[in-house]
Amino acid sequence: MTDMEKITAKYDVVIGLEVHIQLKTKAKMFSPAPYKFGAEPNTLIDPIVMGLPGVLPKINEEAVNFAIKLALALGSEIHEVSRFARKHYFYPDLPKGYQITQYEYPYCEGGAIPVEYEDGSVSMVPLVRIHMEEDTGKSMHMEEGVNFSLVDYNRAGAPLLEIVSQPAIHSPQEAVAYLKSLRQVVRHLGICDANMEEGSLRCDANISLKPVGSEILGIRTEIKNLNSFKAVEQALTYEIHRHYDVLEAGDSIVQATMLWDPAAGRTRVMRTKEEAEDYRYFPEPDLPPLVIEPERIERIRRTIPELPHEAKARLIKEYGITRYDAEILVSDALVPFFEEVAGRLDPAPAKKAANWIITEVLRELKNENGSAEDPPVSAEDLALLIDLVEEGKLTGINAKKVFDELAKGSTGAEKTAERLGVLGTVAMADDELEAMCRNIVQESPAQVAKWKKGNHKVMGYFVGQVMRQTKGKAQAQKITALFQRILDE
Amino acid sequence: MAISKDEVRKVARLARLGLTEDELESMAGHMESILEFVAKLSEADTEGVEPTAHVLDLTAELRPDEPHLDGNATEIMKSAPDAGFGFFKVPKVIGGEEI
Amino acid sequence: MNIPALAREIADQVRSGILKASDVTEYYLDKTEKLNPAINAFITIDREGALDRAREIDSMVERGEDPGPLAGVPVGIKDNIATHALRTTCGSRMLEDWVPPYDAHVVRRLRQSGAVIMGKLNMDEFAMGGSGETSFFGPTRNPHSLEHVPGGSSSGSAAAVAAGMVPLALGTDTGGSIRQPAAYTGITGMKPTYGRVSRFGLVAFASSLDQIGPMALDAQDAALLLSVIAGHDDYDSTSIRDSALIYPIDIKEKLRIGIARNMLDSIEHSGVRASMDRAISFFEEHDYEIHDITLPHSEYGVAVYHILATSEASSNLARYDGIKYGHRAKDFSDLQDMYLRTRDEGFGMEVKRRIMLGTYALSAGYYDAYYTRAQKVRTLIRQDFAQAFEKVDVIIAPMTPTPAFRLGELADDPISMYLMDSFAVQANMAGLPALSVPAGYDGSLPVGLQILAPQMKDEYALRVAMDFQEAGQWHHRVPVEVLP
Ligand SMILES: [Mg+2]
């Protein structure tokens, strides 16, 4: 295989992505029937979903709201009047023989996806448009030799947004970064689970090669059904090489729609341009124009959280936390909680709040399958807890015990600490504490010997002894320093 | 306005109508006479005229996002010409979906 | 026992306990079963369901409850309107055995109004046709002359009401399919304002034109049935808010009448011309303010209609693929072959013609020349009406160029058949309410007068029809052919 550098020295890779995201509404796009991934086949169907003779579509309001949300977040221009159209083709999982979609008059155009890279840099990939449409059912293809397929219409009619990028992506890795950023945005907005395995985020890609610096785009192929990030990267890489080989051989690319065969690790022609379907779009007569009033847009604008990359940059700057911490807070939707805790802290610094949330709160959420909107401990209690430690009124270890109690349902950080008898640091005078430490050193010759040999792990043992004798009230930092001094004498 | 048999064949294929050669022939004749008849429309002056997609000045009403199942899924499946394992059965499907 | 012919009289007597709904239903069922072999108006007669419902209504009355404005009135329903658990065929082999799992909005309203659904009425296949001859279940015959067609596509609805098999029927009108057969059979049939009656459950032919409407012996009964089915429906996005119709119609003022002069002048048939002249004299004699109006683009109506209707039909009928319901071919080699054979076998020739034309008109390269152009001319037709309605309240026009033709007479001449709709399609183009009211006879064959009104002024057309029918009394003429 030719390596990619050799290819890109000669050709510009031009990739455009069409991404379908399934919206997390309760009902379907044009019918009240619900959709859930993994339900028993053909149980989430009604006459409308099935396109039974006589039924009519009606637009789901929440799907429109979600669509507006995404358009606002990505800076797309929302059209006050948009229309639905019918796109015709015959396929068993398409109940009506047409899909209701938007064609000439999508609800929005333009905008861009902020694509984040591992090094934290961000580039904007411009969009052509986003439009609303309905999903199809699903055909199960049986193994070789079976002459039928099975169709499940549960998914039919689920609301989709199709997000069409400009051909402004230049490598398979960039394509994956684009998808990951888009996934983060739609999850962050709460409009889509964006789970490629479950099909709530699906990707088609078109790709072409042109001589470096040329203004004219090459002939493109479109790859359908890329069901994982890996598939996206592998299929695009495969197609780039295939295009390269064809072009280098002096042949021209045949414009075609391809399917990615992950088992064989190659693309296959699904149909060529000559065989292309004629979709016979025309305005959907059953749906009058959709009017999105400015009031609705303003109402939704107020509910939009900042975008992930913006949130991260702000957290780092405003609170002095690390990029790593910011990343976790943003991707786990813990920014509002973090800001609330950090805002209440005095005297502890904000980065202490980040530590606590990323370790304790997140662990609790994961164990209990909880949601970030309903944290295990109130922001007020957590902030108080962190401050008590900062002020030396509570040791770190005891603070964790208090946290666990709070997570189990008790209220009031201070009250709980008091009830557990851990409030207040060691009452002993410093010399009393030092005497206790010297005593422990004297009674532990084996551990002292290890220390002298350079095994500094035994410090944990010495500190632990003090903690046991003081019921954890001593400050670990302070006794560590004490032991260090005594042992090094 | 002549319409060839090949063109008619293409349209029949698009519409998934399995017409015989004889039927294609008579269909071509019929389509030709209709197309001649509707060619009259080119006489009308439509300069600057907006097309009418809807006769009413309505805008789309929206349905609140409240899920509801009629509970007639079983009844719907009963109409299937061929079904099994809770699925609609169709002759083997090849190729990919398109949405 | 004396069973009335008019719906409102039946309902009054059932509600007040003078008549039993079950006796009424039995009477009409017997009559229908006797006449149907000759007329073929019904595809499905639901004797059991009708009698069960009639007995329920009787017990409601006994308990002192009001069953509703159509208490005990037998109603026939065109077979392209979905009825839960009652076969709905659209006059097609494709849906020969289809039993809907739901009720159309209008059917639900009928049930709530105390009506007794007697069965499903014959029609041109998927409402495509103007004679009733394209039905998979055989042609319907005109009760006034069994050698003649009853018109279509609501052939069974018109014939059943005219023959007295049911006092009321629902029809559907895409390009005249209620009004033309009403004219041919001497009854009153109305296409309401587009959007006034929910289309939910009406099997779509051409969605932007289709409308369900009442067919009855006279204008009052048509108004009564319309008042039951009209009004907003949450399940139809093209349904108009606040579109209920109050019965009885109460319009005191004299309405101004426009005469569609260019349409009238194009009439060649002497019998139809005579009826029109007589109608105009009636309005003059009754001190109506009359204006001549012109609808200059009406000559394009049929052409526009055929492009739009076939295009939408080709789309609406794409769902019949042999997978979810309906006919599936027995022998096929693969999926594509299954589609081809299923649709070839399931659809009749007229339906296939229209699917072909519509598919062609929407296909790449032709869309603008046909579809977009037709939509633009449609705008011109609407503008003509808007202008005309600035100075008049209703427009009168002929309903059909000739009275009913003979069975088979136009079978090989689709264009002449299409031209029979010249006067009818105008109302569908503009979404207007329009009705046909009996206006005389040519020999034994009825002739209809068409009355059109502005959108949401359905009451105007009904009001003028009520005045007019008093003058002629043609609506009380019983068809000779079917006299028992
Ligand atoms: Mg697409």
Ligand SMILES: [Zn+2]
């Ligand atoms: Zn799509």
